[in-house]
Amino acid sequence: MLQLLVGQTLNGVIVGTLYGIIALGVTLTFGITGIVNFALGEFMMIGAYVTWYLFDVAGLPFPIAIGPAVAAAALCGFAADQLLFRFTRNNLINGLLVSIGLISIIEAAALLLWTTTPKDMGYVLSGAVRLGDTSLPKMKLVVFALLAAVMFLTYAALSRTWMGRAAYAYAQNPEAAMLMGVRTEGLQSAVVVYSTALAGFGGALYATLYSLEPSMGGLYILKGVEAAILGGIGSLIGSLAGGIILGVTEAVGSIYLPSAFRDAYGLIFVVAILLYRPSGLFGAER
Amino acid sequence: MRRLIWLLGVALAASPAAAQNVLKIGQIEAQTGPNAIYGYMSSQGLALAVNEVNKAGGFKVGDKTYTIQLMASDTRGDPKEASIQLKRMLETDGVKFVFGPFLSNVFVTVEPYAKQFNGKFLMMGGATRIHDFIGTPEHDFLIRTWNWDAGPRGFGNLMVDRLLKETGAKKVAMLFQNDQGGKVLVDIYTPLFKEKGIETQLEMFEPGTKDFSAVLAKLAAGKPDYLFPSYSDAHLYDIVRQSTEGNYFRKFFLVRGSLGPGLKSKDEIDDYFVYVPKYFEQAEKTDPKVAKFIADYKAFYKRDFPYDQAPLCSSSCYDHLFMLIAAMQKAGTVDDVAKIRKELLSMTYEGLWKIRFDEKGEEIFNFDVVRLQRGGKIGVSSIDVQ
Numbered sequence: 209m210l211q212l213l214v215g216q217t218l219n220g221v222i223v224g225t226l227y228g229i230i231a232l233g234v235t236l237t238f239g240i241t242g243i244v245n246f247a248l249g250e251f252m253m254i255g256a257y258v259t260w261y262l263f264d265v266a267g268l269p270f271p272i273a274i275g276p277a278v279a280a281a282a283l284c285g286f287a288a289d290q291l292l293f294r295f296t297r298n299n300l301i302n303g304l305l306v307s308i309g310l311i312s313i314i315e316a317a318a319l320l321l322w323t324t325t326p327k328d329m330g331y332v333l334s335g336a337v338r339l340g341d342t343s344l345p346k347m348k349l350v351v352f353a354l355l356a357a358v359m360f361l362t363y364a365a366l367s368r369t370w371m372g373r374a375a376y377a378y379a380q381n382p383e384a385a386m387l388m389g390v391r392t393e394g395l396q397s398a399v400v401v402y403s404t405a406l407a408g409f410g411g412a413l414y415a416t417l418y419s420l421e422p423s424m425g426g427l428y429i430l431k432g433v434e435a436a437i438l439g440g441i442g443s444l445i446g447s448l449a450g451g452i453i454l455g456v457t458e459a460v461g462s463i464y465l466p467s468a469f470r471d472a473y474g475l476i477f478v479v480a481i482l483l484y485r486p487s488g489l490f491g492a493e494r
Numbered sequence: 495m496r497r498l499i500w501l502l503g504v505a506l507a508a509s510p511a512a513a514q515n516v517l518k519i520g521q522i523e524a525q526t527g528p529n530a531i532y533g534y535m536s537s538q539g540l541a542l543a544v545n546e547v548n549k550a551g552g553f554k555v556g557d558k559t560y561t562i563q564l565m566a567s568d569t570r571g572d573p574k575e576a577s578i579q580l581k582r583m584l585e586t587d588g589v590k591f592v593f594g595p596f597l598s599n600v601f602v603t604v605e606p607y608a609k610q611f612n613g614k615f616l617m618m619g620g621a622t623r624i625h626d627f628i629g630t631p632e633h634d635f636l637i638r639t640w641n642w643d644a645g646p647r648g649f650g651n652l653m654v655d656r657l658l659k660e661t662g663a664k665k666v667a668m669l670f671q672n673d674q675g676g677k678v679l680v681d682i683y684t685p686l687f688k689e690k691g692i693e694t695q696l697e698m699f700e701p702g703t704k705d706f707s708a709v710l711a712k713l714a715a716g717k718p719d720y721l722f723p724s725y726s727d728a729h730l731y732d733i734v735r736q737s738t739e740g741n742y743f744r745k746f747f748l749v750r751g752s753l754g755p756g757l758k759s760k761d762e763i764d765d766y767f768v769y770v771p772k773y774f775e776q777a778e779k780t781d782p783k784v785a786k787f788i789a790d791y792k793a794f795y796k797r798d799f800p801y802d803q804a805p806l807c808s809s810s811c812y813d814h815l816f817m818l819i820a821a822m823q824k825a826g827t828v829d830d831v832a833k834i835r836k837e838l839l840s841m842t843y844e845g846l847w848k849i850r851f852d853e854k855g856e857e858i859f860n861f862d863v864v865r866l867q868r869g870g871k872i873g874v875s876s877i878d879v880q
Binding site: 209212215216219220223319323325326328334335336338343344345347417418419421423424427458459460462463466467468469470471 | 526527528530534672697698699700702703704705707708709711712715727728731732735736739740741758762
């Protein structure tokens with residue numbers, strides 16, 4: 209049983225980083241634009257399908273396929289920002305409605321392009337690494353390493369670059385940041401585009417592990433929002449931690465309890481944490 | 495000018511008479527979607543059969559020649575969508591013959607509505623849950639186009655027998671989706687395994703699950719000999735891949751789903767024991783009807799033949815249209831559904847499959863069992879249930 213527990217804890221950590229990358233996009237977008245972009249899961253789906261197409265159909269090597277996949281997600285994110293989100297800045301309800309509408313549009317387009325029949329991408333890296341009696345697929349370890357690296361690079365960029373510090377300043381006090389010369393319009397657009405690119409990157413890696421369906425984004429945005437709330441909205445490290453805790457709770461919960469209620473275990477954990485820490489595990493107490 | 499108007503009038507008056515010689519056939523199947531594996535192939539096969547009939551100038555019943563108008567839109571496996579389509583077919587379009595559905599969740603949703611039209615139309619579907627209704631009062635409209643799992647001639651029963659004989663399996667882990675289809679499989683197979691002294695483990699998973707590692711690890715801890723997973727390729731690709739990558743399972747037993755997931759992981763699996771209505775790769779070389787079907791498919795759709803999905807054409811598909819036409823010709827009518835049903839139930843049809851129905855209207859056809867082993871080695875056994 210101990211071996212099962214260790215194996216599933218590790219698996220939960222890896223799966224949790226996928227939730228974490230979406231949570232990071234959620235927390236960045238909310239901090240800078242004041243909206244929760246529920247359509248981020250759809251940008252993840254775009255990244256996943258473009259990767260599948262370039263790798264499986266066009267025959268490009270996987271590392272080359274990732275670039276256009278992320279670019280496609282970012283480009284769609286830019287279009288969505290300029291055509292829609294630009295008009296909903298700092299308006300939570302309008303932003304929510306626009307993002308929900310966007311989900312329908314992107315999903316309908318994906319249905320037209322690829323139908324709802326799942327696509328299963330070929331193996332990018334097969335085989336597993338054995339840790340004692342536990343086997344972990346090599347590709348899952350690569351996905352974990354890449355996602356964790358991107359999240360820490362994002363953290364470093366936000367804390368060490370002018371743009372990052374401007375974003376932090378704006379999140380804390382928008383008026384003061386504007387008075388200090390931060391170009392808010394450009395900053396907000398950049399954050400929306402970056403969070404969609406992150407989602408696209410998550411999608412590209414997702415495609416290496418699981419089969420794809422146009423509705424896949426819906427599940428992951430819910431996990432991403434759960435993880436962001438659990439970790440504390442506004443906290444980058446909290447996003448990663450929230451995702452990992454959610455992943456581990458689901459994986460370990462499925463061992464001891466019926467797996468038919470897998471999604472509920474993470475949610476119960478989120479509710480329990482929020483009762484004691486309403487601002488999340490790493491969120492600033494108000 | 496008057497003459498022209500008169501001619502136009504004659505032409506218009508003549509057109510309803512021409513329309514009477516068009517037989518409308520409906521189809522409610524998931525052509526796309528996570529559970530579309532059966533509906534997709536059914537819709538492909540039926541459209542091909544309709545094209546062949548119409549290309550040959552139609553078919554004769556009595557002294558009239560009929561062509562076929564196929565009304566088949568995609569339900570995407572959504573019961574609400576299927577209900578709307580069926581309502582339109584029966585109430586607006588006057589369709590009397592409906593192929594499908596294959597999905598049990600779709601069937602149980604449309605059944606209360608469909609039985610209001612009992613005696614007025616025929617529904618030829620493969621859904622497992624049709625078995626519970628067929629032969630009961632108010633359900634003469636049902637014909638089930640798939641072998642039943644249990645019973646002495648049941649394909650599931652014969653599959654479990656074969657598994658026991660060939661592998662000596664003592665314990666099987668069942669992993670099904672927590673929905674209508676999954677629950678039906680639990681109800682059928684738990685007693686089947688028990689009867690034959692095979693121990694079972696069971697886990698259900700949430701629809702939409704993508705990462706099965708935890709539940710696979712949990713099942714593997716019980717050390718079963720075989721994993722008996724899911725019923726749709728949408729999950730099977732993920733389950734087979736994650737089972738082998740995580741070293742949880744390398745032996746699989748399937749009664750739903752295709753060879754595809756096994757072939758994709760052929761170098762990682764040890765045994766993939768699967769029910770296949772027909773192993774087309776082999777049948778193409780020995781059966782001219784199968785070879786013709788494959789050639790016609792390629793010509794009609796202008797693409798490669800889907801060998802892994804084609805076996806699912808055994809359900810509500812190609813053969814069944816020709817069988818229905820033969821029944822109409824014997825009954826001498828395209829309208830009297832009771833007469834046509836009676837003829838269908840009394841005939842044996844030799845098409846791609848040798849098909850007949852039992853007294854309730856449930857299909858009996860011969861099938862193949864395919865064993866795919868590591869590296870892609872394939873063994874095929876044909877099972878005669880006639």
